[in-house]
Amino acid sequence: MKESNSKIRIKDIAELAGVSEGTVDRVLHNRGEVSAKSREMVEKVLTEINYSPNLIARSLASKKSYRFICLIPEHAKTDYWANVERGFDQAAAEFLQYNIVLDKWYFNQFDATTFIAACEEISDSLPDAVLMAPIFRDETLQFAKILKEKSIPFSFIDSMIEETDFLTYYGQNSFQSGYVAARLLLEDLPADSKVIFLRTQRKGAVSNQTLARKSGFLKYIEEHGLQSLELINVEMNDKDETANRNTLAEVFESQENIRAAITFNSKVFRLALHLQELNHSDVRLIGYDLLNENVKYLQQGVISFLIAQRPDKQAYLSVRDLCTELIFKQKVNKVNYMPIDILMKENIEDYLHFKE
Amino acid sequence: MKESNSKIRIKDIAELAGVSEGTVDRVLHNRGEVSAKSREMVEKVLTEINYSPNLIARSLASKKSYRFICLIPEHAKTDYWANVERGFDQAAAEFLQYNIVLDKWYFNQFDATTFIAACEEISDSLPDAVLMAPIFRDETLQFAKILKEKSIPFSFIDSMIEETDFLTYYGQNSFQSGYVAARLLLEDLPADSKVIFLRTQRKGAVSNQTLARKSGFLKYIEEHGLQSLELINVEMNDKDETANRNTLAEVFESQENIRAAITFNSKVFRLALHLQELNHSDVRLIGYDLLNENVKYLQQGVISFLIAQRPDKQAYLSVRDLCTELIFKQKVNKVNYMPIDILMKENIEDYLHFKE
DNA sequence: TATAAATCCGTGTGCGTACACAGTAATAAT
DNA sequence: ATTATTACTGTGTACGCACACGGATTTATA
Secondary structure, eight states: OOOSOTTOOHHHHHHHHTSOHHHHHHHHTTOSOOOHHHHHHHHHHHHHHTOOOOHHHHHHHOOOOEEEEEEEEOOOTTSHHHHHHHHHHHHHHHHGGGTEEEEEEEEOTTOHHHHHHHHHHHHHTOOSEEEEOOOSHHHHHHHHHHHHHTTOOEEEESSOOTTSOOSOEEEOOHHHHHHHHHHHHHTTOOTTOEEEEEEEOOSSOOOHHHHHHHHHHHHHHHHTTOTTSEEEEEEEOSSOHHHHHHHHHHHHHHOSOEEEEEESSSOHHHHHHHHHHTTOTTSEEEEESOOHHHHHHHHHTSSOEEEEOOHHHHHHHHHHHHHHHHTSOOOOOSEEEOOOEEEOTTTHHHHHHOOO | OOOSOTTOOHHHHHHHHTSOHHHHHHHHTTOSOOOHHHHHHHHHHHHHHTOOOOHHHHHHHOOOOEEEEEEEEOOOTTSHHHHHHHHHHHHHHHHGGGTEEEEEEEEOTTOHHHHHHHHHHHHHTOOSEEEEOOOSHHHHHHHHHHHHHTTOOEEEESSOOTTSOOSOEEEOOHHHHHHHHHHHHHTTOOTTOEEEEEEEOOSSOOOHHHHHHHHHHHHHHHHTTOTTSEEEEEEEOSSOHHHHHHHHHHHHHHOSOEEEEEESSSOHHHHHHHHHHTTOTTSEEEEESOOHHHHHHHHHTSSOEEEEOOHHHHHHHHHHHHHHHHTSOOOOOSEEEOOOEEEOTTTHHHHHHOOO
16 A cells, blocks of 8 residues: 555666666656656656655755644633643644744634734734634634635634634534433432433633534434433633522522532533532532543532543644645644543543553 | 754754754764764754754655554454554554555464464564564563664553563553542442452463453442442353352342442453343443453443543654654653543444544 | 774765856857 | 757755764773
């Protein structure tokens, strides 16, 4: 297949085709100045021996340098996006030797104008590629259009906008991860159980992620005839935790048989805290993403399961694919769903310690 | 930390230290012929600027080639070890450009003499490193001794023998994975439930893996006060499936409330088949490793959970670490436990499709 | 002191590729 | 026919490192 003799050099091809190394090089990178006859000869040899260039030598010789832009939300050090950023940094370190530079840009995920501003500066700086989290749909569509005009390739991470002409996407299948959460939360639950859906009010738009997760969750209920379960929507305030505590306390006072709870965003630790304080840690609780706080409550047994999606890996692989496509000129896969990792108290340690 | 200026070349160091490139090279690879004074100068510069060599240029220039031996059990194409082998092949393809060759050797995991024979041939051939699955404890100890005498580094995969002086180990924490299995299998099970432990008779010794898993499982029972659960040990024959079917049928006829079953090896698909045929698919069933057959029954809902350990990744990382240590002269981590992956019908698809 | 030996050190070449540049041949314009 | 233009092709150098070779300097031996 692809192995064959990777020991064949340009020099050998030149000999076989009866031309010079320079000509072979011109054919390989098709930058003209080659007679039809020579091109034909070289191409014939090329397909015959199934040439694969020595990437080592290539990147040594190449004086080209690439600049990739990563555009993600600004965030605290313990946030989900911090993990994404770690993946970028790792990729940056590793691909430094291939002459690539990663420039990181941030925007406020609750303020679209900051995204727009960043986009303008980025497209003016003419990078070789852009890697972004398309939090704002319309604005991203606009940006994608501009990038296309300037022939700057771009990739999505975390979520994607299918109508655009992106290079790759790495992220979780949110719908499916909601479906998974449903099974973990609802299996073997008594039929008269009530389930809390926690939602946090935010200024910005509701994220597609959480919506899709919820859809998947509801789909599971439908498919498994669990309509007898009562779903209680609880709205939480983004700032006033005392108010939230009271809200929850009221819910538990007014309702019986609350046996499960879930949040579709990554802020389950707040719910965990309240449940613990209110002495309701026996409620089965599920959330998303391995924030430090989430992990803490998982280890304490307050959270039953966390669903994770390897954000650092997403970032790393996105960068790697950019290199594969732009530098090594090899085709990459477009849509890449991450595994839906199920973590619980008992397997979180090995998961966290595992370093590739 | 480690970033710093990776743009510093040997040439630059030579200038800073007031010596020639050759001298710097001699210091770097400490192969003598350097005066104390020169060495000191160079080393001073070296620590000051925290030199990291250009690996690209290094591997281009180096005409050294390394031969690594992989020693694993012979196996069918759908076996667990086939996945391990895939990881080796992937590593081989990727590190081909660094002039490394992977030679694969096989032994019969039920016949120690085949292992011994392979070991002899391998140590006679003087490879640069050995990577093996230490199925046979005593024989591996012996082999390790010989390898040490010949200064041939070696690594373990799948399981390890701690008393030896191995370079790295990649594998699952079997005890913990049994503990995980216990929670998945036993949580919310009625107190009068009975649980089937399936064991397959084999000529060879019982593997450490399965023993450790079972210990972990029992530990969970102990720690969670689940002694009321009745554990039924069922022995299965390796060949006669009709007999096995009958054995199981008898167990189900003579016992009530059998609600769960587990095997601590990878052959859960056989149990799944029988349970399906005997109309006991409602029994909660757990097993290990993603053999095709296991996955099939997971997708059908006969198997509730499979616990996986990324065998291909284990193999790949083992080879990578060998390169890191021997070629790039960087320290690697010794004991590496893989994540304990929890798979169910709902998240197996994305897990299988995910290609890094 | 002369010579041999040992120790130390700089230069040069090669790894396979990219690309600039110069050189040759073919074609067009004068 | 001579020159200018274009089309094509080969050679050479650089990338950063490894390592061989031989030159230079010091030390030992006679």
